[in-house]
Amino acid sequence: MRRSIATVCLSGTLTEKLTAAARAGFDGVEIFENDLLASPLIPEEIRARCADLGLAIDLYQPMRDIEAVPEAEFTRNLRRARHKFELMRRLGADTVLVCSNVSPLAEDDDDLAAEQLGRLADLAQDFGIRVAYEALAWGRQVSTYDHAWRIVEAADHPALGTCLDSFHILSRSSDPKSLEGIEDIPGEKIFFLQLADAPLMAMDVLQWSRHYRCFPGQGGFDVAGLVRHVLATGYDGPLSLEVFNDVFRQADAGRTALDGLRSLLALEENTGVSQLPAPVIPSGVAFAELATSDPEPVGELLAALGFARTARHRGKPVDLWEQGTARVLVNAGAARRRTETTLAAVGLESADPRASTHRAEALLAPALPRRRTERDVPLESIAAPDGTEVLFCATGKPELPSWTDDFARTGKPARPGFGIDHLALTQPWHHFDEAVLFHRTVLGLSPHDTVELADPYGLFRSRALSAPADGPRIVLNLAPAPTDDAGAGHVAFAVEDVVAIVRRVRATGTELLRIPGNYYDDLAASYEFADGELETYRELGILYDRDQHGGEFRHCYTATIGHVFFELVQRTGGYRGFGAANAPVRLAAQRRQGLGDVLADRLRSLH
Structure with a gap:
């Protein structure tokens, strides 16, 4: 499978992050919007730089606070989205991450959320872009993967799918049975899979997410178990790392990228995606x-x-x-x-x-x-x-x-x-x-x-x-x-x-x-x-x-x-x-x- 890493995982400028990801051996990157905004390179230059490094731009993220809002607010959101989609076309990215709404304006109305996400997908389709809808663990109305999937399913749009994120799912429940519903989602409707581990902590989930995520195998989550459920759907997209971590943001980007790739290699072995030389446990x-x-x-x-x-x-x-x-x-x-x-x-x-x-x-x-x-x-x-x-x-x-x-x-x-x-x-x-x-x-x-x-x-x-x-x-x-x-x-x-x-x-x-x-x-x-x-x-x-x-x-x-x-x-x-x-x-x-x-x-x- 393809291996990807979000630029937010790494320290440095966008150019330094892309170089570190390529040298480590990743196939693609998620470009975090803040990294692009802070870069002096225009989107066409970033696209060319990625091509030179052999990196695909697998995801552009995030778009926030889009769905289940009053019509006047949604009209403004569509205007914002049009600008983002035009930028993505220049960048060469074909999938955008849309996070579940955390705004006080968000209404508890799944039908409205599905209708507005469908209209967003109409606009995205005009630009050749897919919308991956993700449930944030702290979303105002939508905070679980199965709730997000029900909305996507109701919208029934070919350019709208879901993004599954191991942190948002596992931080809300460690019960293995809670993951079984993943296999009810058709693999082709899982547009993206983001992976992060975390130490088991009793704290506000937003702060936990923003500061303490780590690579799979470094924390206490059963990331491999989640990935097995996702693979059982027929998902064939990238395995992508998305880690917010204060230490990673200050550490050498090259070492961090290598460590991230090591985590994916071990995860692939653990889930049967690929094989490594068998471990010889020291006696x-x-x-x-x-x-x-x-x-x-x-x-x-x-x-x-x-x-x-x-x-x-x-x-x-x-x-x-x-x-x-x-x-x-x-x-x-x-x-x-x-x-x-x-x-x-x-x-x-x-x-x-x-x-x-x-x-x-x-x-x-x-x-x-x-x-x-x-x-x-x-x-x-x-x-x-x-x-x-x-x-x-x-x-x-x-x-x-x-x-x-x-x-x-x-x-x-x-x-x-x-x-x-x-x-x-x-x-x-x-x-x-x-x-x-x-x-x-x-x-x-x-x-x-x-x-x-x-x-x-x-x-x-x-x-x-x-x-x-x-x-x-x-x-x-x-x-x-x-x-x-x-x-x-x-x-x-x-x-x-x-x-x-x-x-x-x-x-x-x-x-x-x-x-x-x-x-x-x-x-x-x-x-x-x-x-x-x-x-x-x-x-x-x-x-x-x-x-x-x-x-x-x-x-x-x-x-x-x-x-x-x-x-x-x-x-x-x-x-x-x-x-x-x-x-x-x-x-x-x-x-x-x-x-x-x-x-x-x-x-x-x-x-």
């Missing part, structure tokens, strides 16, 4: 790689946690630290590129690394070339939206070389007991939704609900994605200030006895994140503990959470080195969350610790 985390220009503090902290430096890369300054099944690579070859320690790469275990890469490339994720010698194991790798390198490491196939073959063993044994529970990646503010879609579609991870938390300096937004069973968990965080400790990425290690581990760590003289006593006073009011249990948590700085099923979560944090810190996690009773209730306390403690470190550095510099 685990092979390693987390830290890039640093100063490996000594990282090594000291890992050693304090009980890790051993078990191997060194044969040709690069990269050390392998292990404990149990948890592996951390410390890459000191980043001195020319970075001054701070960062979580730069993630190795994911894949049953078929080549297939994983083919899937990623089909969904527009860039493959990354790797600097290696002839002796190095070839590793498939791609770039995540935040720049993190994702490497696919063969697992379960002894005939394939292992990434560990590149390392020479030091002879030090690894202590048992640790695993990698999850990885947390901090996202730039304009890449968060893109990252959710990437991890969901490219890696095949399932998203959890979005969590929003109070940070001392703003709002902290987080969304976890996970593989089935014991597969990898990745948490995407959007911090208010991603350059400080609260915005750092981290590796969470799974342990069997966090109390014993913390006592061992503290015996080395290593300090963990300090948690205020007020937190533990509140825990005493919230939960009942065994004698001495809460006092132990207070002494050691361990945080605690319990879910509704009785599952328990005990965790604590190290100090931050550069832009990385570690978390120790103990899960019992089937707990599957991430301790979100404790995040505000952790964030505040990290802010306070970061400020203390800055003050200490300044005092040292004075002496």
Whole structure:
């Protein structure tokens, strides 16, 4: 099917938007009227520009407040429409979007609405134009797709059809049965299909629509279910994205357009329109790689946690630290590129690394070339939206070389007991939704609900994605200030006895994140503990959470080195969350610790 995008989805001038859409690979565009009005190009020049870029103009929009009005007002509306139709003829657009009336003048009279839309369609037909009538979710008299269709059906005009918009339909009802009526509409009378997702929110639908729409797969709507109903009618028009989003309006138009096309590719796969290489869901985390220009503090902290430096890369300054099944690579070859320690790469275990890469490339994720010698194991790798390198490491196939073959063993044994529970990646503010879609579609991870938390300096937004069973968990965080400790990425290690581990760590003289006593006073009011249990948590700085099923979560944090810190996690009773209730306390403690470190550095510099 053809793929289209509304210019309102993208930032920049109309020329920049058209260029971004074409480079991403879209077939057509919806031209939003405000973009045309602000352009210095005349309609003929815009038409020629689209033709040069290989873009069809699939829709011109919107025309507002047309139908079910007093005759004098409708006469003025026809005069306005004539000017728009003449402009569209110059532009080369043959379909116009007419939104259901929101004006106080709109009358509750379906017969009048049908009669006036029929007259509008008469005029449009003279210009070779079709009218697609859409029910706005906040329409004064017409706010549902089935109501709009009844009016179109009553008008019975060949140049009048309906436009279905996933946001307007799904924001009013999440009941799957409410969508079944779509299949009663003849496919040839669905003139256009507009697609948007959105996070599930309890707010005014107009504000929800204007600021929080996102691409399919980034929100909580069943957009795929709606599209299946539409396709069952025989609809063969474009799948078109129409997203109003404050972040998209400020982000790079090229990246946004690529992200939009990725969402359509995944949607087509989900609805059976087209096929992509099958997802290869990663079975685990092979390693987390830290890039640093100063490996000594990282090594000291890992050693304090009980890790051993078990191997060194044969040709690069990269050390392998292990404990149990948890592996951390410390890459000191980043001195020319970075001054701070960062979580730069993630190795994911894949049953078929080549297939994983083919899937990623089909969904527009860039493959990354790797600097290696002839002796190095070839590793498939791609770039995540935040720049993190994702490497696919063969697992379960002894005939394939292992990434560990590149390392020479030091002879030090690894202590048992640790695993990698999850990885947390901090996202730039304009890449968060893109990252959710990437991890969901490219890696095949399932998203959890979005969590929003109070940070001392703003709002902290987080969304976890996970593989089935014991597969990898990745948490995407959007911090208010991603350059400080609260915005750092981290590796969470799974342990069997966090109390014993913390006592061992503290015996080395290593300090963990300090948690205020007020937190533990509140825990005493919230939960009942065994004698001495809460006092132990207070002494050691361990945080605690319990879910509704009785599952328990005990965790604590190290100090931050550069832009990385570690978390120790103990899960019992089937707990599957991430301790979100404790995040505000952790964030505040990290802010306070970061400020203390800055003050200490300044005092040292004075002496």
